[in-house]
Amino acid sequence: MSTKAPSVVAADPNAQATGQTPAINRFVYIAVGIAALGGLLFGYDTGVISGAILFVKHEFSLSPTMEEFVVSAVLVGAVVGAAAGGALTGRYGRRWMIILAGAVFTLSAIVTAMAPTVGWLVGARIASGVGIGIASFISPMYIAELVPTKVRGALVAVNMLAITTGILVAYLVDYAFSASHGWRYMFGLAALPSLGLIIGMWWLPDSPRWLISRSKISQARTVLQRARTTSDVDQEIREIQQSMAQQGHGGLAGLFQPSLRMPMIVGLGLAIFQQITGINTVIYYAPTIFKFAGISGTGPAILAGAGLAAVMWCFHVLAIFLIDWVGRRPLLLTGLAGQIAGLGVLGAAFQFPQLASVKSEVAIGGLLVYVSCFAFGLGPIFWLLISEIYPLQNRGVAMSAVTVTNWIANLLVAVSFLTLVSVLGQASTFWLYGFVAIGAWLFVYRFVPETKGKSLEQIEAHWRSGKSPRHL
Template sequence: MNLGKNRFVIIIATITAIGGLLFGYDTGVISGAILFIREAFTLSGTAQEIVVSAVLIGAVIGASISGVLADKYGRRIMIILAAIIFGLGAIFTALTPDVYTLIAGRIGVGVAIGMASFIVPLYIAEVAPANIRGALVSLNQLAITVGIVVSYLVNYYFATTGEWRWMLGLAVIPSIILGVGMYFMPPSPRWLYSRGAMDKARSVLERIRMTKNVNDEMKEIRESLICEKECKWGDLLDPVVRPALIVGIGLAIFQQLTGINTVIYYAPTILLFAGLGSAAASILATAGIGVINVLLTIVSILLIDKVGRRPLLLIGLVGMIISLGLLGMAFALPGLSASLGWLAVICLMIYVGSFAIGLGPVFWLMISEIYPLRIRGRAMSIATLANWGFNLLVAITFLSLIQFLGTPGTFWLYSIIGVGAFIFVYALVPETKGKSLEEIEAIWLMGKNPDEIKEKVEK
């Protein structure tokens, strides 16, 4: 990577990725805060699920409207708007007088999360040069995991006093940094071109590439926009692209139904169930789990173009299946009660680490690779909505499942779903390592499995 030539675009991606950090922070902070919110407002299990899941209702709304708004008003403007909503949501939830306004504030924060989940990687992808686009877009996923860890550490700092309002309210600081930082960032050249501002698009592209030689990239932008204009929603049902749509939506669903966000949202609660001392001890152990998430995400980013997508998905799923099975067994065997808390911590670390290697980052990368260009934007928005919808389903049913199936049964259910995910990946998900987007698209259109591409290209 030429740091000198790409210096400005790296700065842009880093500032923009604060949106991912806020995504992670507001996702993870509720895991510790809920331990004290439930006491403050005397919440039942169902009420706790609603407080935790309210942010996901907003996220579904934010993800569903962000594409249209980003196309109309621009990526940069919408990220600034998301930063404002993040900041106002932090203040609103910190000052809430009752659980109902807390839920309303969490829905507002969720709208910002949904917007950030779609627009932040889109903006980074559109300003990044092709040779470092994957690394810079992955920076957003890394920022999400860092945001989760930061939220856990903030939770731990305030755990002894139970100041949940500070836990929620401190998100205003990165919100201000994001909003002010994005004010000085350039609009997406691709968006400018789509609005007819060709000269300004060229000027921005020359600035962020630090060269006047941008003719080829301007041509690529024009061709891709022409291709997208020819797309209709009905094209998503075309038999030749249906396999790609199934793969994307399937990965989106399995990423959530294997239970990852039960850990993100409820890890301290799970560890308290396991008898791990105080709320502070549970939150500290959760922070350790978050660090594992960050480190293994970095490992995945380093390996993904060397080992491939499918191996990381399959290896990660095996780790998730085994760790979930062992976690359920630990809760099921009364003789392990004395050491159950630390067994739960170890199982959750293996589980989160396995997710961070596979389904976590690989899902987001693959949905940007497997779709033909003309339907890529719409197909990715459907996969993103499916992901958020099933995220909501898992979060809002976790405590109820524990009441209905018991703690062991709930984790065994997630483990069984993990087996289904392994079969799905093994049977249907192609390997896209080393294949250009054009090669993948050509094979889908031929009705062939993308794994055959190497053989055909060599011939």
């Protein structure tokens, strides 16, 4: 699937004065598409385990506890990658870190495909997780720092579309190799897009904002001129420099300064709620959930998971068109309300005997509502907001801290899902996620700002003013 953005337009002030809205130049599309390959790999390596685990657990005779560990091994690596990436991206830049992630993806895909024992498999999956942890926040950061303000939401959301594309492709690959039990091919094919990421990023420049932060003004000017529809970018450079001059300390200590207190609350809260509302139980265990619902056979269960991913993909496309028009907050609140409804229906399918004759249909309906609403709400907007709300001086470390929190929450959900099902039952587990989603809705309503149409520097100035998030 292509990760190319839709035909959106940049609002150039000069163009607006004449009634024209020139299209974004080709360089921006190419840069976004290449950087979003990091998202595609993130999605592929996240989704591929859902089908592969059905064969891995038989080949290595895994217990339920060991099965959970194999599934969640990638998340351990993701925590490490996200933590290390924050410190390294400030020093070496966004471009080199994305290239490093591509190299890690390539190596881990090959080793996973050749793993002779479960120990090798777990080790390679942890390495793959390191690549995911790096790419998960540096790819959207790179895009947000490069593209024009008016279309930043849509183009950063392309990265989330790429993640869902990766998940969809993973399910289709799982289905293609399910008849031959070819789980090694399922893992090994990830090496192809990872090589494309390395080659593509090799020829792209670094983020102009990172270049300015390293006093490489001439290089930043060249990049901005390529990424804008005008060659006069001096005002934008001055705004970035003026914003940097007012920023506090960088590094981990800088996260505790008063002006960052609220953005950290917003980022960390969204990071936790995105995961503990249960989305990755659906991604990791979709075939297992469909078997719970009465769909028999490994191949049909995997194909049903692919259908679910295709629905997510369609609603991510919808989000790309809406995010800079409707705004972040309305999509978040509407999406979370839909997730609550979907989880309620999903739990009901397993709880009430009266629904036994239509259990599969009701469960699938609940899942479709749930993933659709996640796909245009909390899914893409979390990654967009954390690429927007932090000052340049602290952006790498702040996004790293938030992403580490996201992956830890992801890990806890992944290792606890089957246990919760065995202790609480299927219905109560999904209803528990639904009650958490209610808390997430209240959190968004109270704390999350609307960043539509604001430059990164305007958002930074708002936090320094000490005003409420909802006044942005």
